Amino acid sequence: MAQSDPSAPKLRRVQEALPRFASMRTIMALILREMATSYGRSPGGYLWAILEPAAGVAAMVVIFSLGFRSPPLGDNFAIYYASGLLPFLMFVNTSSKTQQAINYSRQLLAYPRVTFVDALLARFALTVLTQAAVGVIIFTFIKVTMDTRTILDLGALLNAYGMAAATGFGVGVMNCLLVSRHAIWSTVWSVITRPLMLLSGVIFLHDRIPDPYRTWLEWNPLVHAVGEARRAFYYSYRGTYIDPVFTYGLALICATVGLLFLHSYYRDLLER
Template identity: 60%
Template sequence: MMTDTPQPPVLQNVHKTLPRFASLRTITALVLREMSTTYGRSPGGYIWAVLEPALGLALLVALFSTGLRTPPLGTNFAIFYASGLMPFFTFLYVTNKVGQSVNFSRQLLAYPRVTILDAVLARFILTVLTQYLVSYLLIAAILGTMETRTVLVLPALLSAFAMAGALGLGIGILNAVLVAYYPVWQMAWAVMTRPLILISGVIFLHDRIPQPYRDWLWWNPLVHVTGRSRTGLYYSYRGEYVSEMYVYAVALICGTIGLLFLRRYYRDSMER
């Protein structure tokens, strides 16, 4: 009587590993596609990704240095505004890119190998890595060419950019649902985010805002992101109001709600 020979452990696990590697290949392909469409077709490509925030930073420095003798913290205008502007831009770009992931990959989602999570992760990975690189180049250039009188606290600075990326991902996933069902939300979100630079601690220190507005603005999670960034460049700045747990909680709640709706309704949103 013939008996079935047991399969080696490698063959037993092959079906478990194939989907994982297939998803990784799919995300990599989507990242390469995103790179070619976003940075490969425009003049300058990645150069413009560095020039755009650099010009915005230069405008802030020129605007406020003419009317103020010193920035609200420290002695160098460039590093002060860079410490708030770069994590703010990271959040903004990640949110916008992830929020458009459903519409951007709508045709590819018809393939069974491509899932909505692949599209979201691909846009998130490329955008967040690009913004981290741009932020590193600008901050390193300022620290290397100017007398800033700052002390770099790398863990705090990295924590600020991690918070910005996580918050951008969570709110971006929620926006992806809203944009898929209500395309007008994309324009509404663009209008809503314009005044954020004024109320997120980028230009003014949260500590110096008078009450009761200070307590109201505390609920803006970006205030905590910029506050943590400042503690990463100014050793004497404590930022006792910063709550990393609050930022990650907002990101987790928004991302979870967004994923639940995307998983259940994304096929319906593709037909709209």
């Protein structure tokens, strides 16, 4: 009778784990590639990718704080504006980077080790890390240099960023499919979303918008993400309209539908 090899179960576990580790290595390689190609030739490298938007947001915060002395919440317009703008930028940047993932990595996707999911996750992860670093810089600068009279709820702020990032990924995956099939969709989407900052409560407090417009705007998931960020800084702000389940659920639906269609058609998209 042939004896069973005691090392066989361990070998099978190692073999099953290899694809997961290979995928992680692929994602890290794609992240490093994008950092090198996108920021490697600029002064300061990847550091400039963080400092440039941080400086731009800081300048916008200062300009708006000088023009609006009395924000809808609290006494400091800088923290009010930043708490709405930074989650919004998390969505804008994650969605725009994710939607170009296949076009950006088109040549690498010809290799069997590189999948479209790797390309999507690599661009998404790098953008989230970059925007998180920008947020840390801006919020720390405001809190250190100004008397904001706010108390930070870190859990609520992380939830707001998570809602914005999840929505950006879901929308980005859907747009990745549409952009890969119809290049004009990128231009159409940019035109459609131009008033999105005003419609997401970045400048105007959502609670002060009259009905029925307030109820209509609550179908915009970014309204919930921005409201959660405001609640993270203003402990007296209730934000009863905020619904994380709706936001995460919508993001999950968009991402699932987009991934299913990409799985079925992305090989055809590569030949376009």
